[in-house]
Amino acid sequence: MATELKMPALSPTMEEGTLAKWLVKEGDEVASGDLLAEIETDKATMEFEAVDEGTVLKILVEEGTDNVAVGTVIAMLGEEGESVDAPAAAPAKQEKKEEKAEAQPAQKGYGRDEAPKPEKKAVPAEAEGVKAPAAPRKDGERVKASPLARRLAEAQGIDLTNIKGSGPGGRIVRADLGDKAGGAAAAPQKAAAPTPQAQTVDPGDIPHSVEKLSNMRKTIARRLTEAKQQIPHIYLTVDIRLDKLLKLRSEMNAGLESRGIKLSVNDMLIKALGVALMEVPECNVSFGDGELIKYERADVSVAVSIPGGLITPIIVGANDKSLSKISTEMKELAERAKEGKLQPHEYQGGTASLSNMGMFGIKQFDAVINPPQAMIMAISAGEKRPYVIDDSLQIATVMSATGSFDHRAIDGADGARLMKVFKELVENPLGMVA
Structure with a gap:
């Protein structure tokens, strides 16, 4: 008897998806574990595997079809030569x-x-x-x-x-x-x-294309609209000297070279935010319906630009991980994010976020909170600036960091404490690796 292949739920929140590409055609024989199709969710393109063996008798949903509800029958699998008709219930569902x-x-x-x-x-x-x-x-x-x-x-x-x-x-x-x-x-x-x-x-007579x-x-449009409409943002900015952090990074990279690991400034800032969140737990929270969720671990979501949008892979327990571990994980997560291969648990969740636009030379920006999180740290470019050090005007490498806080969950004074601790950790980086 023919088996129905249904649109899978590839994440706990997935309700529908796009059948991006069929990897098989009618008449192909497949075994358990063979790849059948690529399914596009709101954040990634994931592969759909066969759980049984047989012949692809009929493909019911063409590739490129949008808004295919979870549970919709997309194909029929059975024995070669077996006659099968499309289930009448599929379109109704x-x-x-x-x-x-x-x-x-x-x-x-x-x-x-x-x-x-x-x-x-x-x-x-x-x-x-x-x-x-x-x-x-x-x-x-x-x-x-x-x-x-x-x-x-x-x-x-x-x-x-x-x-x-x-x-x-x-x-x-x-x-x-x-x-x-x-x-x-x-x-x-x-x-x-x-x-x-x-x-x-209406683009009028302006030359244009439509995508x-x-x-x-x-999903990005919906979530950002919700965040700006529903979350009262408060923004706090500090200037941070990077000279000691850059020196420590250079020394650590010399010692890690034999292991093929190269720390980035971003890796060190992820660690600093993780430690700061644990030192100021009032900022490691989420605002719920009539409740405040307090987290006992700092899972830092890191904004990564990929073709077509943005995704935030998570460094779980960033406060406890070594810099080398953070660097290795971040590199692997970023590569798979750009390939659309992240699993839902690798980008859904997190207790706070970090967004770094310093590589583009941005001097300062305010990031939008990623709900249900209650804060995000925006990192700008490090640049040579006149800076007062030990009561004398000198030249230092300085960056601006801006924290966006959900004022329903985090008071301004607590946000200021987090920014102060983050600044101290970056300016005295041995404190976060001790």
Whole structure:
């Protein structure tokens, strides 16, 4: 009997993904452990392995398909020559998933093609979980349409029976309405303006190209919008002398050369932040719903730029790890991040973040907090500056570091203490390796 291959959940929070590429074709024989496909989640492209052996009888979801819900049947596996039809339930499951997501735009809608609701006193039936009346086709069949498409069609008086849907199973979605809906701005509304991701941009006659947003870019847009809208940021900046740290780095690299390890300034700053978080535990926290979570270990998420976006691999227990261990782990994590090979537990979590833009010559910047974390350290370029040392004006290598703190969870005085300890550790680096 044929076996259904379903869209896997590759992380605890994954609800849907993009079937980026099939690594097999119909008729191929596969064994347990063989790679079947590449699945794109919101942060990485991961490989989907076979757990059984057999012949690929039918591929039900074409590569490049977006928004494939977890649990959707994507292929059938069985014995060669076995006849099989696509399961009828598969499209319905995906449709149900999308309807649920669109029915609650206020909670989940930052990354979706969302439009303001028409002005109504009553809440639409779809948002209440009540099945909306079916719109019959001319032949008596029900019109399949998303709740958003139904609302816009109702507001603009559009007859859905005359529109061909491009969604799963011929389902009508917002994009199918096109200019008939008058655009998002045409729907009257009392609610706040739509988020930037939902707005339509008219480039006019300027030469341009259009790129479809990746799952990663959608997630970045949603999370950054949430962070700036919901987290009251407070920013604290200190100037830090780097001369002693640079000298210690040079000496340590000379001793580590035979082991093939080369410490970066960033490796040492990760260690400094980890130690500082343990010395000022009031900043190693997360703000929850009616509770404050206090962490007993400093897991530092490090911002890494990759093609198409940003990802934050985690140095677990940075406060206790040696500099050589941090350097080795960071190099390996960064390489796999750029290849899209990180596992979810390697970039989800962390207790605080560090973002370094010093290599670009940036003098100072304020980083956006990565929720549910409550702080992020922004590192700028080290440069030669006039600096008062022992009551005399000298030239020193100085960088600016700015901490962004969630003021709901961290008081300004505690944030200032963390910045003070971080500065002392970097200016006297033996204190973090002792």
